[in-house]
Amino acid sequence: MATKTWHSLPEYQALRALMESGTTSKAAIRLGLSQSAISRSIASLEARTGRMLFEREGGRLRPTDEATRLNRRLDQLFLALDRIDGPPDATPETLRIVAPPTYAHRFMVHQVATFLKTNPQFFISLEVASSEDVIRGILDERFDLGFTGVELSRDGVKLSLFRTSSAVCAMASDHPLSEHSTIRPEDLDGQPLIALTHRHARRAQLDKVLHSARSTPRLVAEVSTSIAAVDLAKEGLGLTIVNPFPIVQYRSDDVVFRPFASQIAYRSYFVTPDHRPMSRVARAFIRHLRLHTPKDVFSQKA
Template identity: 80%
Template sequence: MGTKTWHSLPEYQALRALMESGTTSKAAIRLGLSQSAVSRSIASLEARTGRILFEREGGRLQPTNEAMRMNKRLDPLFEALDRIDGPPESTQETLRIAAPPTYAHRFLVDHMATFLKTNPNFYISLEVASSEDVIRGILGGQHDLGLTGVELSRDGVRLAPYRTSSAVCAMASDHPLAQRQVIRPEDLHDQPLIALTHRHARRAQLEKILHGARSDPRIIAEVSTSVAAVDLAKTGLGLAIVNPFPIVQYRSDGVVFRSFASQITYRSYFITPDHSPISRVARSFMRHLRLHTAKDSFSEKA
């Protein structure tokens, strides 16, 4: 039956301190011990290992080859101790976000930049997709967090309200109706209108409101995103009825937004998986957005 090997950390510390400082007095100061305690540790290590570790030359202790080999083998031990005693290692957490173009371009990008500057240990992957694809990505586990302005409730996802807003008219700053603070449905009669395509539920809602007010605008173009509608309106081509959030946050030059007197309201949501806890980085980013979303005249916190 073999002899059990034991190790003494104070002996190894004395060896390392003596090799780096050269004298027992300096090693003792470094370790906060007496010179005799350092000498006893070295003598005990030599006796236990059966090796001569230091030789005295000209009043100075010189490490032997045995001491240098032992010290080198001790490197991993002291590196591990440094990691234990030092600050925790930083680990980079990834957040996979998915959002439609209206949210992703400029609005989310700007907030991602400020978030990552203050949280350098986080990493963000942004996917630009339709609201349907955002939901599918959350359900399939490809995304941790989604944003949408469409209430697409599905089993397996959670919708957390983020912002609420009311419909606005977007138009060029020199449009005749830009002088009004509130645009009524009847004001749109015979006005050129840039409409969202029929796949948007709000299109049918708007048509019902206009029909009730006997207002018949001239639809001159159809687009699939609010951003495209606002950009066309900016050229002076016509008006657009859109959800102002978050467009009003980053589209303000050359275009004006005026309240549209209607019952059309919008909600923006955070989307997360229902089958697993929200990750720390996702919670942090949601909190960052809620805290740093700028105030505007057309939307408010949900």
Template identity: 80%
Template sequence: MPTKSWHSLPEYQALRALMESGTTSKAAVRLGLSQSAISRSIASLEARTGRILFEREGGRLRPTSEAVQMNRRLDPLFEALDRIDGPPEMAQETLRLIAPPTYAHRFLVHHIATFLKTNPHFYVSLDVAPSEDVIRGILDRRFDLGVSGVELSRNGVKLTPYRSATAVCAMPPDHPLADQKVIHPADLHEQALVALTHRHARRGQLDKVLQANRSTPRIVAEASTSFAAVDLAKEGLGLTIVNPFPIVQYRADDVIFRPFASQIEYRSYFVTSDDRPISAVTRSFMRHLRLHTAKDPFSHKA
């Protein structure tokens, strides 16, 4: 006689909490249980369904595709439970956001402020870190959304194009090349140049362009961020070649930007997990950025 099928709400609650929080400790706090209780519920659910739902990698639990599919199928159940319990109190859903300094300072700060003013029921936590840490933070599930200008592909990470741009030269208004509509590599020969440090992939691209055109500028300083390079150029040290987005939106009043005739292109990306559903607050903030990013002559929607 076949065994009667049965369902356990605590098991489903443990699955959903673990999927959304990323660790058994956070899932336990969320449900008011012990970590062992969460682990037992997941083990029981795996035994009952005959599916492996989580795999341990480097000390962390990673959901399998079966877990992702099951979690999606549970949406109607939890929506029905919410309706049965009546309208819940408005909770502050948190967006854990990470971005490198060029995006975080001023640009994202401004958009976070406007986003929260129109969505007071949301809460944003912003972390500023190098682009490599953006990818790692999404992989480790410490963040929900990253913004990055570096295409670092990893399994488990999804890169969604956000903005595209071509390289520009940035210089003070009194620079000898400021009157030119377009700056060519040959124009930089023996010109003072503020360069990005060699850890930037774009530095290697620029070096190849200059070598191909037999152009040798005088490198007078290096900077680890585009904002710092533009600010050094603004102080009269020379010119610099950078991604115009989003810097041009904040430096157009005191710095001259001119197109740089090269094949150097840039893309900005939204970085999300590829094996977790995107939360409502994450989707809302991505939409907010797309709708409210100001137009500029050097970048466009990707």
């Protein structure tokens, strides 16, 4: 049977609302309709296009690839409608971002600023939180896009690789070991060390590397963020082993970074909801980051 070729704006509105909200109840509230009206519109759209747009999994509606592609093609339609009858001071499309301090400070602030200068039609909200809270915030739908350097896999979230890097040793420019091209674990023996707290999985990795090399640094401080560790190293308190991304991009002028000879590797991820597609502004911001994140010798783009 041939599919019908006419278009129905209410069906498209129902699809878009359901894609962005994730449930028929939220979509209904958004459009001021009943849940049954949303369901009827989706069923009619599927029948008219001859495509399955949603699959039910565990009581939730998961959009199919066909639904995602159709929703993207509708972007221009709804932008045109906004221009036709939207008020001049209409609320801009908002992207709610959550990131740990290492990403949020300096790096993310700069990227947000450059993105909004070239995309003034958007609005961004940036929250600073721990990696655990990043995952929880995406799951609770309080944020649209998160960043993390920890592989905290959870049902309902998607981790997309952004950058990879290997461990570096950071120190003040006048530190004796700054003359070395590479720092080995045995070089840290007896040296003052600034370490991340034990709640970080990387702390256990570092302890294992040092133990295998029979290297015993002198622990002088423990901190909860890489930023604090590098800043203490800058003050001459000692050495620290950290993920160079993105700190090296805004600390390389006043701190020396050297490769640390170990198998410690890092990955930085975009965190997005797994049950609904990314918004147009989220896709645009991720594209901006992939294109405009500066190159450095210690990290590589995925």
